[in-house]
Amino acid sequence: LAKTTQPISMDSYEGQEVNITCSHNNIATNDYITWYQQFPSQGPRFIIQGYKTKVTNEVASLFIPADRKSSTLSLPRVSLSDTAVYYCPGYTDKLIFGTGTRLQVFP
Amino acid sequence: GAVVSQHPSWVICKSGTSVKIECRSLDFQATTMFWYRQFPKQSLMLMATSNEGSKATYEQGVEKDKFLINHASLTLSTLTVTSAHPEDSSFYICSARGVDGYEQYFGPGTRLTVT
Numbered sequence: 001l002a003k004t005t006q007p008i009s010m011d012s013y014e015g016q017e018v019n020i021t022c023s024h025n026n027i028a029t030n031d032y033i034t035w036y037q038q039f040p041s042q043g044p045r046f047i048i049q050g051y052k053t054k055v056t057n058e059v060a061s062l063f064i065p066a067d068r069k070s071s072t073l074s075l076p077r078v079s080l081s082d083t084a085v086y087y088c089p090g091y092t093d094k095l096i097f098g099t100g101t102r103l104q105v106f107p
Numbered sequence: 108g109a110v111v112s113q114h115p116s117w118v119i120c121k122s123g124t125s126v127k128i129e130c131r132s133l134d135f136q137a138t139t140m141f142w143y144r145q146f147p148k149q150s151l152m153l154m155a156t157s158n159e160g161s162k163a164t165y166e167q168g169v170e171k172d173k174f175l176i177n178h179a180s181l182t183l184s185t186l187t188v189t190s191a192h193p194e195d196s197s198f199y200i201c202s203a204r205g206v207d208g209y210e211q212y213f214g215p216g217t218r219l220t221v222t
Contacts, residue, residue: 032209043200043213044151094141095202095211097151
């Protein structure tokens with residue numbers, strides 16, 4: 001079972017960089033790593049996806065070490081609107097969501 | 108990008124009645140659709156997977172006779188909660204995967220309240 005593990009919650013302040021790490025101990029060779037953001041009463045929103053090394057888009061960066069057993073989502077200079085739950089679901093032909101990380105950004 | 112819609116966005120029904128939730132892929136063909144349920148402050152729990160034209164595959168502990176899933180076309184899947192009870196009140200989210208076979212696109216969710 002491709003279960004992932006991540007911290008339950010994190011706090012930050014506006015303008016800071018936030019790094020959320022996810023453990024992917026059972027990741028399969030062909031699986032990509034994907035991160036989602038979810039606001040209350042909304043469906044998950046795709047943030048970023050990668051296979052190895054580093055991927056960057058307009059909202060985040062994703063760091064994946066060579067062994068691919070973990071990944072780190074990096075949010076540069078967070079704002080209050082980044083307060084949300086962040087998920088790194090496991091994948092076994094379907095996305096399996098773990099606890100997610102509840103990020104609270106303070107002014 | 109790929110868009111998935113759900114209808115209704117929220118629904119209130121009385122205990123014992125049935126309610127149907129629709130999930131549509133608007134700009135792509137969804138060979139596989141997924142239904143998740145999410146209780147307050149909890150994560151998404153996968154309920155079932157359906158492939159177009161086939162019977163749905165339910166996750167362990169999900170009653171297939173209570174949660175009827177139909178995926179009759181490549182753009183529409185429906186979830187019917189039969190004989191709903193207050194404990195079925197939850198946020199139901201569908202997800203769709205296209206013919207390219209990997210990425211899942213999520214709908215906005217449907218809030219079901221059973222009184």
